[in-house]
Amino acid sequence: MARIIGGLGTSHIPTIAMALDRGLRNTPEWQPFFDGYLPGQQWVRENKPDVAVVVFNDHGNSMFLDRMPTFAVGTAQEYRPVDEGWGPRSIPAFKGDAEFGWHLVDTLVNNSFDPTIIQEIEVDHGLQVPMELFWGRPPAGPEAAWPVRVVPIFVNVIQYPIPLPARCFAFGKVLRQAIESYPGDERFVILGTGGLSHQLQGARTGFVNPAADAAFLRDIAADPEKLAGWSREQYVETFGSEGAELIMWLVMRGALNECVAVIHQHYVVPTSMTGAGMIVLENR
Ligand code: DHB
Ligand code: FE
Numbered sequence: 001m002a003r004i005i006g007g008l009g010t011s012h013i014p015t016i017a018m019a020l021d022r023g024l025r026n027t028p029e030w031q032p033f034f035d036g037y038l039p040g041q042q043w044v045r046e047n048k049p050d051v052a053v054v055v056f057n058d059h060g061n062s063m064f065l066d067r068m069p070t071f072a073v074g075t076a077q078e079y080r081p082v083d084e085g086w087g088p089r090s091i092p093a094f095k096g097d098a099e100f101g102w103h104l105v106d107t108l109v110n111n112s113f114d115p116t117i118i119q120e121i122e123v124d125h126g127l128q129v130p131m132e133l134f135w136g137r138p139p140a141g142p143e144a145a146w147p148v149r150v151v152p153i154f155v156n157v158i159q160y161p162i163p164l165p166a167r168c169f170a171f172g173k174v175l176r177q178a179i180e181s182y183p184g185d186e187r188f189v190i191l192g193t194g195g196l197s198h199q200l201q202g203a204r205t206g207f208v209n210p211a212a213d214a215a216f217l218r219d220i221a222a223d224p225e226k227l228a229g230w231s232r233e234q235y236v237e238t239f240g241s242e243g244a245e246l247i248m249w250l251v252m253r254g255a256l257n258e259c260v261a262v263i264h265q266h267y268v269v270p271t272s273m274t275g276a277g278m279i280v281l282e283n284r
Contacts, residue, residue, distance in 0.1 A: 002100075002182040005047050005189055007252040007260070008040065008134055009220060009279040012056060012193040014084060014125035015272040020132065021089060033276060036266030037133045040280050043263055044134050048147075049189035051097050053104075053175065055153045055251040056126035056193040068159040069116035071171060073108070074152040075101035082122035091128065092138055097149040100182060104151065107178035113171060118154070127152055130193045133278070148189075157194065157245045162232055165247045169228035172254020179255070192252030194245025196267075197238070198274035206273050207240045213267060213275040216246060221262045221281055224253040243275075259284045 019030050026034075061082045063069075079094040108115050131146065138144045153175075156162055172190075179188050196216060199207040216239075219227050228250055235244040263280040270276075 002179050002184050002186040002188060004176060004179055004255055004283055005049060005187050006043070006263075006283055007190045007192065007256045007281040008130070009192045009249045009252060009277070009281070010130045010133055011195055011271065011274060011276040011278065012126045012129040013272045013274050013276060014129065016129045016133065017089065017125055018086065020137070021086075033268045033271050036268065037278060039264040040134050040278060041136055043280050044189075047189070048187065050186040051100060051149045051151060051188045052131070052191055053151045053153060053188060054127050054130060054191045054193065055155060055248045056130070057155050057157045057245060057248065059124055059126060059158070061124040062121050063154070065159055068156050069154065070156045070163050071113065072116035072118050072154040073101055073105050074118050074121065074154075075105065076119050076121065079121065079123045079127070079150060079152060081128050082124045084124055089128070090140060091132065092144040092146060094123065094127070094131065094146055094150040097151050101151050103182055104175065104178045107181065108171075108174055111174045111177070113174055123152060126193055130191050134191070153251065155248050155251065157247065162244065162247065164232065165230050165235065165250055166228045168247045168250040169224065169254040172251040175251065176255040190252040190255045192249035194248050195239060195243050196246060196275040196277045197240050197243040199240030200242050200273060202241065204240060208269055208273070208275045209238060209240070209243070210267075210269050210275055212238045213269070213277055217265050217267065217277055217279055220249055220253055220279065221260055224250065228254075253281075256281060257283045
């Protein structure tokens, strides 16, 4: 039986990729942010997941407001990184897991979730950045490859109406059922991405809420039911219009055991215009 070994939560700010591409990792501005991920990278190296299920949102790079699925699952063999306007990045394509993708879709539909099925798409910073933060950039060359297969789950946090936080949590529980009913001995890790507090538009542009971010990092481990019970309006008010991306962490948390160990967490504010946070949770 396949199993879930843990969950990783992280911000997915596009400037993180730009900082890496421009060699700014060890500058005084960026080093405290990147050093916070070293224990997360160590956890990944030690625990060697075979498959990463990455819960994220596209930001108008591969999907647009004309067609916006509420939940979508990738069943492709491969996901190329999309060029977001700064030119192609020197990271390899992400190898998919089409077989598990289809099993997940099947399990979801059997449990009254009806996701869009995506057989071909390019992935933006929402997936690229978390993968590089936890796995590091694969060494360049013709053989360059990520050491893990990727199954993307897309959540609409862009276009009104976004899904209920409770629905994201329930989605995670079905994700767990899909993994635990999957024949084979793969080790799965779930990534919840986005946040933490930020607002990139309107009167509150630049809004961050470090106190709420600290409480979120505490509660996502210890009391996720509370966060799942919040309204969407509470997310927007507390974390900002784009900080409401945090509902995607609930998919990750819903897939884990009730009891998890916090292996590591880290928070830096501001990173770009965002409260940037990460957490490493291990199933207990
Ligand atoms: C920014 C974009 C994001 O998608 C995000 O989650 C945080 C910050 C940005 O453009 O600064
Ligand atoms: Fe985002």
